[in-house]
Amino acid sequence: MSPVVIGLLLASAFVHAVWNAIIRSGEDRFWSLAIICLVGAMAALPFAIILGLPAAASWPYLILSSVLQIGYCLFLVRAYRDGDLSSVYPIARGSAPLLVTLGAAVVAGELPNTAGLTGICLVSSGILLLTLGSSRPDAKSTVAAFATGVFIASYMVVDGLGVRLSRSATSYAAWQAVAAGFLIPVSYGVIRRRAPGLPRGREGALVVGAGVLGTLGYCIAVWAMSRSTMGGVSAIRETSIVFAALIGTFVLNEKMTPQKFLGVLVVAAGVVCLSAR
Template sequence: MSTPIIFLTLFAALLHACWNALLRGGADRLWSMTIMCMAIALSCAVFALFLPFPAVASVTYVVLSGVLHVGYNLCLIRSYQTGELGQAYPIARGSSPLMVTCGAAIFAGENVDIDTLLGIGLISGGIMILAIRGRRLAARGLTYPLATGAFIAAYSVVDGIGVRLSGNSYSYTVWMRMLWGALMPALYITLRDAKSLLRWRPGIVMTAAGGLVSLLAYGMIIYAMMAAPMGAVSALRETSVLFAAVLGYLFLGEKLTLRKMLACTVIASGKLMIG
């Protein structure tokens, strides 16, 4: 992997941690997530004008992925209501490849090599370090991050199939994210009302920018995967769990303990082994 691609991937990891920190720091996280998704949808609608429509065979996966992303959003919001960024984010990001790997072995008969087993062990150990408080397992802080990881694993599998059927990975991504972005305001209005969504609030520009940052980070990763091995890029991207711990300390008043940094490092190392 070339040095520019390494720095690009690390920057994408930082951006991913940044928009999560912005969401975690918001007073109304459902509103913040909805505004981010609306910004993503509007941006993707512009990009869609210059791209071909994805193949019909992939449309079902576009819809299913959009719905799964909404579930991911809701679980992520609840994760940040019950836990710190430096705890919830690593558990959610770390548990998803763990679930995908185990699911592939159980349901698809894929072989698991020794490196992957070591990676699974490291990720599990890191999650346990974050989850144990004193001598107790902090189950309350585990439920929603693990559910978030399950949604990440589910939409990753769906997207992995859908993008191969689409005929154009960019078209698939743009339409999926546009649908995802459109579903969130519909859900918000159902749960609350349209008036509170559309009312101007302090920080709305920064929140919308967070959505664009999310889209930019994803685009950087796609570009990096075109120029370098996907496994290496995916693994390097998971340094975002370390960035999240530092951002939580710098901007959200979270404690940056040795235990937390150790757990994040162990999780990132485990993902590197799987990658």
Template sequence: MSPWVAGLVLFSAVLHASWNALLKGGSDRLHSITVMAWAAGLASAVCVPFLPVPYAESWVYILLSVALHVAYNLLLVASYRHGDLGVIYPVARGSSPMLVAAGAAVVAGERLDIITLAGIALVCGGIFGLAREARGGKLSQVIVPAVLTGVTIAGYTVIDGLGSRASGNSWAYAAWLFILNGLSMIPVWAWRWTAETRIRLDTPTLRSAAGGTVSLVAYAIVISAATISPMGPVSALRESSVVVAAVLGWLFLGERLGWRRLVACLVVAVGAACLGLR
């Protein structure tokens, strides 16, 4: 991997952790993540006229991924309601590649090599360490939603990998995914809509819209990097976002960053990186 590609991937990691920090720091997180989804969808809609239509066989993957993304959005909101960014983010991001690796072994019969086994052990150990740090809420309110968030990430990661290959153009696949994700959040928002929870054109809304655009840019950078460099190293380096999130939580959200939490985040990041190299 060239230095400039590595720099792009690290920048993407910072962007991804940053929009999560924006979400965690918001007072109405469902409002925030809805606006983020709409902003990413609107930006994607601008790109659609310049992209081919995804092949017909990829649309079932797009729809499945949209359903998982909506579940991901809701679980992320629930997770951040009770837990710190520096705990929730590493657990959700770290458990995802672990679940993908375990699922590949169980479903596809893939053999787990020593690096993969080490990655699984490190992620499990790091999550256990973060579970001990999960203060401000019961374990079931903090770690369980975060792990379930990781389940949805693992699910749409596999589905998007299959779907983008079947689409004929990964950019077109991603654009329609973001558009439909934004549209799918409309009934979710309408279900809990009241005069007090309407979409407001204020500073938090504009901040959330910026966060949605940032999430789209972060995704685009990773896709671009993966097209010119091996996916394993890109995925492994991308997991540095776990540590970035812990630092952002400490700097901007007033979260604790003791040595135990920092070590646990580093262990999760190293384990996830091992899994990314498989």
């Protein structure tokens, strides 16, 4: 993987941790997520129109990924209802490289080498540390966080397959952002039986900024999967775990216990091993 791709993915990881912190700190997390997605879709739409449609063979993957992201959003909101950012985020994101690696091996024949297998073991051990002891989130938050990881892995593998059939990675990424970005606010309207209100004030400014940056971050990841292995891209992107832990501790005033800190470090070491595939 080239230094440029790695650098872009690390920037994407930092942005992802920031917008998760915004969701976790918001009063209505489902609303924050719906607005973030809507803003991202609106930002991506002009680029999608200019770039044109990707190859027709990639459309089913684009649509399936967008639907899977609705499930991701719902479980993420549930996980953050009672769980801390520095506990929930590592479980959700830390489990994703493991699952993406397994999924890519099954559907695309991308088999991990020794470093990849080591990374899988480290990620699993780190997650175990985060879910045990006095610092662990409650059982429902833990289950929701793992379910979030399953959805993350599912839509990343689907997008990894889709972008390789698209003939234009940038076009696929832009249209994926548009489709998912509009479907998630629609799901908000169906569940809440009202449209999400317009963003206002400081919180509104934060979610608007997060919408633009978050969409750009995932578009980078989708583009990167057209040039590298799915597991490797997912692993480097999930270094956001470290950023999230630091934000949770120093910005949201969450308690960083020695066990939680060790768990974050082990998960981070695992994703680095996975990136070496």
